[in-house]
Amino acid sequence: MAASAATAASVPAADAPAGAGARTASVPWVAMYHSVDDCRDDPYGVTVTPARLDAQLGWLRRRGLRGVSVAELLAARARGTARGLVGLTFDDGYADFTEHALPLLRRWGCGATLYVLAGRLGGDNAWDELGPRKPLLTADGVRRAAAEGVEIGSHGLTHTDLTRAGDRALRAETAASRNRLTELTGTAVTGFCYPYGRVDARAVDAVRAAGYGYACAVDPGPLTGPYALPRVHIGQRDTAVRLLLKTRLHRLRRRPAAGV
Template identity: 60%
Template sequence: MTADTSAPPARTLPPRSRPWILTYHSVSDPTEDPYGITVSAGRLDEQLTWLRRRGLTGVGIAALLRARAAGKQGLVGLTFDDGYADFLDEALPVLRAHGCTATVFVLPGRPGGSNAWDPLGPRRPLLTEEEVRTVAAAGMEVGSHGMLHRDLTALSDEELREETHGSREELRRVTGQAPSGFCYPYGTADRRVAESVRDAGYAYGCALSPGSLSGPFALPRTHVSHADRGARLLAKELRHRLRHRSPGAGRPGDAG
């Protein structure tokens, strides 16, 4: 299958938008995928080829934010939610082939478990603690997705603290380094949740559609599915830049 490379170069896109961050989940067979969160390794390869041919390089979020602060252009954020075990065998080789890195948001309360929060399945294994260390050793950023993949806005203050503060300490134990980033399960956050993430010591928080929230603890992201090829990716990128314009946050042509 030939990748769609018909999109224009990144410099034609609207300026001064917040960083473009792509959201992936499982990289495996997308045949049984009721939630539309699975892409095949081959489709991931096509999508990264499309980015690279437009002069864009995928990086983890901490690296993306540092680069933007230094005025560097031509970067896009890559994130993989939930910490699926297939990241090591399916996603990592593709990322390496394209010279890309990513942030993998894991659930330290479910090491070696499965996506039990998805009632429709299918069940997919999650990274073990040893595999999380392997991800970090491969040069990927490891971030927290909370302990158990719960809607943080519905939790008590004590439960919320365990999901934010507790997961950070668990990942410090697993990898030897406290994570810089947090990803809100289901992409949902409110002010109380964002403040808990900030108070836990994270440098940023990733959402999907942060609503009225703004700043480094409400970074918007774009969901990517197996159906997304060049034209659809371009449409999503343009939509992101129109919805999330941030005067002074970028320069004309800054795709990072």
């Protein structure tokens, strides 16, 4: 399910009356994952084992929650029907997504958004100076994920920090990556994810101009809004107690800013 720009821009709360706007509502709860694999050599803390992901998805379902794509979450919020839904996102497009994450998402009846690097398909995580090289999905792998109902979003072309990119690179990382992925999947790409989670007003403007309906960051501060949605990092150490704390702290700390 793809969210339109108008739908994403409204971002009403899951528990607010229909028509309630983002000015008074809390932002959606969106979990941020990366790789699902052996995490013994994981200097950045971005890998969870399949067993840990299985336990985390099970925890969500036992609490009456269901993971969905960000596009589905935003569309449900716009309708006022998002109670019990949380966003699940996987950054970078690691090849282990289809091997390990996808079967677990199916097992627990969850959806997700996969943010891929349109210029590095079939490559590896060359931007990570430390840790092992991990293969990224090929074009066929991305198509397979899309065919399974996973929302495909853009993470740019090459994992470039948009806050440091020149004008030409900024257009390529946003508009060109969207065009490539739309052609690859045959479906309009409406979601963007800022590499490294770094975002400023100029990057937000570029993403909006490229035609995306929403964008995810990590902790965007005063820029929080439909083009800078905050997310909660979920890692290997996140057992039931930590997950509970993260869900509750999110409601207390995350508030949207108008006009973004």
